Amino acid sequence: MERYDLLYRLYDEFDTETLRDYQEFVDLFPAVDSRVALEHWQDASEELEARKGEIRDAFVPGETFAEVAAHATRDQAFTALDLLSTYDRAINVLVLDVDETLRSAGKTDNEIPRDTLHRLTEFHENGVPIVICTGQTLENVKGFMIQGLGSEVVHSGDLSIVYESGNGVFTPGHGAETKRLLYEGLDEFVREVFDDVRARALTEAPEDVRHGCHLQGNEFNVTLKPNYETGSERAREIIDTALVYQLHLLGTAVARAADEDVDEDDAVGWARAYYADADPEIRGVLEREGEYEARDLDELPPVLDDAFERVDVAYYEADAAEISSLELNKVAGVEAALDVLGVDDPFALVMGDSKTDLRVMRWAEENHAGIAAAPDHASSDVLEHVLSTDELVFDRGKSAELLGTAYAMNCLASLD
Known part of the structure; x- marks a missing residue:
């Protein structure tokens, strides 16, 4: 119970809500050529660092708890710890649908929100590979992922795109394995x-x-x-x-x-x-x-x-x-992507909304290879599966919040 007690203390004794506001401002502050704006960002960065410093000084694993508080609400942090207690594993790969999951036509102007993109960048910086798993064409996905995450991340060798629901896999930076045309094997x-x-x-x-x-x-x-x-x-x-x-x-x-x-x-x-x-x-x-x-x-x-x-x-x-x-679906694509990425023992966060994503979720459950999450407007079969497992349902257009839970889970896993 020690980790639970420490979390209670963290959220009871510190103003974590204001801390997260500072973290979000610093992370998502747009690049502007304004001395006044940059000074404001610098002031916020200093205040953020000071507030994190108070948490670092108050806990033995201070850096970890400062990161948890800056990225997750109280409910998200306790959900993260519950997941960690259940599975005793950190997330070591993200498997993510795009349309109506990372982005939503009704809530995000059909673009992946900046806070979601920043969360993905943080996972990438922490060495967690990303598998984008979509029914869209390769060129479409490449375009908006480079625009959102940047060419350096997309071509880092740690990001793979499963496109057309599993007919092909594109993993830049892997030589002859960069593009696998799975449909050619039919x-x-x-x-x-x-x-x-x-x-x-x-x-x-x-x-x-x-x-x-x-x-x-x-x-x-x-x-x-x-x-x-x-x-x-x-x-x-x-x-x-x-x-x-x-x-x-x-x-x-x-x-x-x-x-x-x-x-x-x-x-x-x-x-x-x-x-x-x-x-x-x-x-x-x-x-x-x-x-x-x-x-x-x-x-x-x-x-x-x-x-x-x-x-x-x-x-x-x-x-x-x-x-x-049916011989080539998202599961086949994900397995091929994990092979290219060298993820031999996956424990994935699988996020999706449709029946094609449900196959991946069931694959993860049957193989003890991950957990599933879905937006609240997902198909009824997907919601039934997610609610029957870990109840990781998030609001439309709020994928960053679920990613925040997963980020906190990985932070807490580092305490072991």
Whole structure:
């Protein structure tokens, strides 16, 4: 109980709230060419150092407790200590989704907040590798990570990008291992199906889909995005239509690639029935669009069953309709990234909001390889998992607060 007693003393005897305000001001003060502003920053830095000095003098592990107080609220610090008591391990890698996790279209102007970026920089400076794990294209992710964290961090050799939900892994600074194209390891049948779907995704699309959507610039996944504001009613309508069309494309592509004679229209019907059964959201879209057809999946032709078991169809309401490989998901990408980074015994903080992130969370739990956290607007399945494990749920746009808890956890782990 000694560490708990020390934490009680820390937050009872010191004005930690003001200390954190000074720390945040010093950390996030914008670079300005103003003598008055710089003097103000210098005064704040001196006051911060003085307040930390009081804590250093009051505790034997003074530096550690000063860092905890400057980065975590009372609740965050005790959560950190509870986690440490449960797992007896520090976080040694971050595995982070981006959209609606690190950043939120509703709360952060679709940019990663500066306090979150600073937290990531602190983990990097403390030798904790970062795995950015996203469904976005590599070029998009590289761009905003370099803009946010800086080229030095991105190219340090301690940051890896799992892109397109696991189809590729990019880890600058690792020679021949810098870029792993995991989709190249798929067999010819699956690659033929995806090539066919991609080639016809817009050229054969109904007029409203052709004019209302664009094909995201993926290397392998086939993702239709709306030409309207994400989340808007018009985006919802066009993505619902696009999902129906993608199921049509997938059914016909599988029929064409099959070695045996398969009727394309029949394959489309089976595709709709199969994925509707697998995902209630997809079934709901098909029912609203008048395209749902109930079928006995026990009678599903084996060639179609084998193909559909290897291909995922994902629906993101008012955001995207996507076809991806189930053999290549975020878990496969994370495992490849950890291999390149040399993290042999991971204990990760996994942060995400969607069903693709849930696979990584479950992988971490099953392998005793980490803990999971999610924003409060995450999908119901993700929230159910997070609440059933360590209850690490944070407010929309407030990923920095959860990272603060993890930072405090690592500080406290250094006391052992």
